Amino acid sequence: MNCEAMHVRLTIVFLLCVSSVVLAMIYYTPVGKVLPNELYEWVGTKSANFQYMVLSYEPDLVILVKGWIFSPVSVPGQEEYAFKIVIESDDFTHEIRLSGERSGIYIYMPQHLFVLPSNTRSLNLNGFVVEIPKRCTFSTKQLSRGGMEPGVHVLDESMRETHVFERGQKVFLRVDAGQKNTGGYSVKIDEVRFAERRIYLRAHVESPEPGAMVTQAITYPAAVIEVQEQLEPGLYTVKCVLIDRNVEQTFEVEFEVR
Known part of the structure; x- marks a missing residue:
């Protein structure tokens, strides 16, 4: 990882980990700075794909998530697509819905940064499961x-x-x-x-x-x-x-x- 990318990554982790103490047990926010693709891991298929990067496991789980689905047909007047994210641990389940943004034949889920409890077990991204390593x-x-x-x-x-x-x-x-x-x-x-x-x-x-x-x-x-x-x-x-x-x-x- 080059110095600029590493600096951005560490800055995000520091600021949002501090924020997570003041805010709720689960905190998420859009993040415009996208890092090089090779730094992300991914789950999905040719028609739906999600990229993620774990920035920190302790004291909170801090993870970047973005994604897209292939959707060539747009129905006039139809409410825009919402991405469903389910966060699970041994003692809670929490669901979040994020509005997608259409660009041509794709609908994109803007990159978000999540600050989650360290005991988070998995993220379910529109049916694709990201297992959090123990x-x-x-x-x-x-x-x-x-x-x-x-x-x-x-x-x-x-x-x-x-x-x-x-x-x-x-x-x-x-x-x-x-x-x-x-x-x-x-x-x-x-x-x-x-x-x-x-x-x-x-x-x-x-x-x-x-x-x-x-x-x-x-x-x-x-x-x-x-x-x-x-x-x-x-x-x-x-x-x-x-x-x-x-x-x-x-x-x-x-x-x-x-």
Whole structure:
């Protein structure tokens, strides 16, 4: 993510998370600033599609949502289309309707930013469900030697990279910071979240303090996570967000459990 996009994202999160404390348990507002398409995830089909981006899970769930439906016929005098959003958690269900805006053969749902309780389980967007990943317990260990480039890799119990596992085999994920010119760097895992067949990681690189005594040699810091969820057969996607000196990078990798 470039610096401008990251600045906008952090500003929105800060302002609206503060607002959510003063306002209601559920808060939403239109947001005109649209970020690059590759930063959004999506659900839908060729005739209806919704894009979303989770900006924060704690202390509130903060998420951007926009979408469209294919509607080539407009009936004169008919009330404009309303998008239906149902927010669900273990202890509440709340429905919101947002007016669409026609443009040619499409009706668009303007981008909105939602500030929701952190225990929100799912968003139902016109029948398409976005499952909110749940926080998982995890264990990590530091490695003295990772990869030469930043990224995320899937490993078996012998720490060999692989993308196919038999059911019951342990799965490990290695997050690499890439090449560093000195020692004193480490990778810290901030959180692991799990939803259906998606695993979300957030991590950051800790740098040595200015003037600290460090090894004057090239290093490749990394951390390994043991996936403690019971994984059913299927194809899994791992999405890792790594922050290094305020620069945010996103990596994805897939693996299969048979």
